[in-house]
Amino acid sequence: MLSRATNLDSLLLIFVVGMGILSAFLVNDTIALLDIPLIVYISKQVGIRPLVLLIALALCG
DSSP, X not given: XXXXXXXXXXXXXXXXXXXXXXXXXXXXXXXXXXXXXXHHHHHHHHTOOHHHHHHHHHHHO
């Protein structure tokens, strides 16, 4: 996910679409619980606040 994203907008788009596809096949609660550590890791790597991706996670499921 990080290698395909060139800026914050593309990262957000890839994240929302990816989590939306996963939530179609798995339970939304499971996706939300498992992705919180992933969001913290990605936000540290990119250097953004995790709140941006947490809001996207809440809205995409």
